[in-house]
Amino acid sequence: MHRRQALSALAASLGALRERAAAFYPGKRPHIQWSVSSFLWTSTQWRDTGTLPYTEMLDVIRDTGFNGYRFTGWPSIVERIGMSLSQLEKELSKRDLRIATLSFSGPADDPEKQPAMEQAARRACEFLKRFGATELVTFSPRRVNKVLEREHIRRACLFYNHLGDVCAEYGIRTGLHNHSQGQLIETQDEIEQLLRQTDPKKFHWCPDTVHLYMANCDIMGLFRKYAERLIFFDLVDAKYQYLDHDLRLPNGKVEKAGSQNGTFLLGNVDYGDGEVDLEGILRIVKGVGYKGWINMDLHYARVSPRHSLQRSMEYVEKRLDPIYA
Template sequence: MASDDRLRFGVDLVTFFHPGFWGVDSHDAIVGRARAAPRAFWDKILDSVQASGVTGVELTFSPFNWQDAIKTYGSIDGFAAELARRGLTLCSGFFAELEAAGDFTAPEAQRALIDKAERYADFLKACGSDIMVIGAPLRQTLGAQPVQFHDFDRAKAIADFLNRLGATLHARGVRLALHTEAHSIFAAARDVDLMMLLTDPAYVHMCPDTAHIIVAGSDPVQLVDRHHERMIIAHWKDAVGPMPADTPIDKQIHERHQPYFCGFGLGRVDWPAWIRLLRDKAYEGWAILELDAAPDPVRDIANGLTLVRQALLPIYR
């Protein structure tokens, strides 16, 4: 059982985005396989999640998104039945549209984002989930021209939209959780503090990702300690250290992150301090053991669960 009744463990499906797992040589080939044989593709993913020992699934971008799941299994009920048959739960869904939206301050852009989020929320609710994890807009590369400062005014405009989006999701029974994505405007300590200050805690919650916070040059334990009451789900992941300040922030930024992530317990995250914080703050909920594109995800997730059970859950209890 991947739980102690208060902590429940899941995995984000980005974990399965490694060519080696699929026996191909590129990410494009993975997408091609998903398109060519969607049922075999999704069955392999769900069977692998079940075999790893976790019980929760977090959906993410295509070919691992909610639209793909519906197309593959014919309906929302069909997908939900496949999860239930394996003893799995849809714990959350990742919404990546803000990162790709560019300037979403225009009213028509915001209406389009809210429409997409509403449809996603209805899917999540129908599958028994009430958490939408949302990636924040990316920062600008250091030194890029013309300079765009992430100052109070810009943060306020983003926060206003997030408040309205959070209220929209709440009306559909789903909670918005901002993800601490490295090189976004919600990862480094100052940026997180600013966005938490400007958003309404009734409608905007938090999904800390321990590895991304480290890659952004901050301390996940200190950061989450300040905002623990906003955390409704968390990504448990390890990283070897911060990335250089002048790292280019472009379409390849997620690929640039990957060499800085490492196996659970092999990086800079102070896991005993992390689990003590969750214990002391009485956190209960989902813990997502996420690995970006793992070549052997079943083994890696199972090993992470073993470490959690042997070294961390005794502290938490």
């Protein structure tokens, strides 16, 4: 056999071996994709004006081993990323990254404003569909006086069922994202009210563990009870720390001592540094067969985004991946 023929035969043999190995050994994470939120950059790293160093963020996400990110600041942020959507598609493809979802909100409890919110949701779904995403994360409206809460939740739930139908037209699912900083749905009883009053086939659950933690919710109890309604969730470790000093952020903003937002930021910690039972949550969601995105919605990085994401991905690989293996 000539040398060229031998090399060709060897290459064919190795190719067949790789194909058999790929068929035998599933991908590293066949059921779970890990994302981060671009809010870490838009809220603490970048200034509010000017073109954003968007590809630098994409490089950090890729380099630290995450599969994609939640697009925040939509739609206004599109004008600041320094590229067209077509170019963004190319930049994502070069890095093998995906847009997992986007953050969506509006006055769902105001019937007069619901038509405009529906049109905004349609535009959001068109954006997500373009990038191959299948979930829309919906935030609740602004908080109201406790006396009015039940009525506003009732109105919002009626609209959310309709919103689920609207999103389904685009092949998109949507669900609630709880938030502990001045939104209608913050506490455990409010979360459960909403989930009871919405159709589980139309409107789902996209919780955030740091906000559950800050609202003193029974995190594990909620996951055990409602895990089957999950379509996306933010897994964030947390540890309460009151801001007793002025905190200067990388973007030049200053959180004053005693501020609620500064205290919230300090409560965000890298995986393994906080009090959220990350492994317990993974066991619960695995138990119901959850498949999809898990998002690290870290709001504050003590050293840098790269440092925090790298540390957290090491925790994922060591402590969380084996749970889903």
